Amino acid sequence: MGQPAGIAMAPLIRPDRHISDATNQADSYRVIRGRVNGLKKAPDARLMPYLEQARFGSAALVRTSDLRYDLLSALVERWRLETHTFYFPCGECTVTLEDVAMQLGLPIDGRPVTGVSSFTDLAALCYQLLGDSSEDDESNFTGLKFTGLKAKFGQLSATATEGELMCTGRAYIMHILGGVLMPDANNNKVHLMYLLLLADLSSVSSYSWGSAVLAVLYRSFFG
Incomplete structure (x- = not known):
């Protein structure tokens, strides 16, 4: 079927240089880097009841994998x-809330995830919810290092109390959030x-x- 007069078809690829041009022109490949x-x-199996209660049980089972950044870069060029949506020769495709719910098991309804960006007593907050204060020397720090979080749930005592397990569960969720889900x-x-x-x-x-x-995926990965 011919296209109606006066209506221009939207280009499937961005008008600027396409990443695939590097193949034919022997140019440096503009590959994105993942975080x-x-x-x-x-x-630890003792943490699973708390992770399941928080609906992070499925996300906690996501393991580290080798990412093909060259393929991801080509995919981004189709966005x-x-x-x-992604534009492919076979049609359009996008990431939906259903994908997030099915693959990660995270809730997709309820209250919005919002929070304050400044705190008054950080040491007390960390001690109350994580069981110890942060090792960061800065008085105005706003983040927890992954190394410290890993040390916490990596050295879980065999005689840990329920309170200690809950603190460790929070540390594990924090690592998932900042390391995998919303880096x-x-x-x-x-x-x-x-x-x-x-x-x-x-x-x-x-x-x-x-x-x-x-x-966060839409904002950071797809610009």
């Missing part, structure tokens, strides 16, 4: 900001604003974590 700080080992440019810390939302593990699932993950 993932995953975990290679499954969580159309106007429609928030930032630092790639070595997770923002403390999420910690307040984990204070009551029984109410963590009332937040729409899936929506937040999808929003």
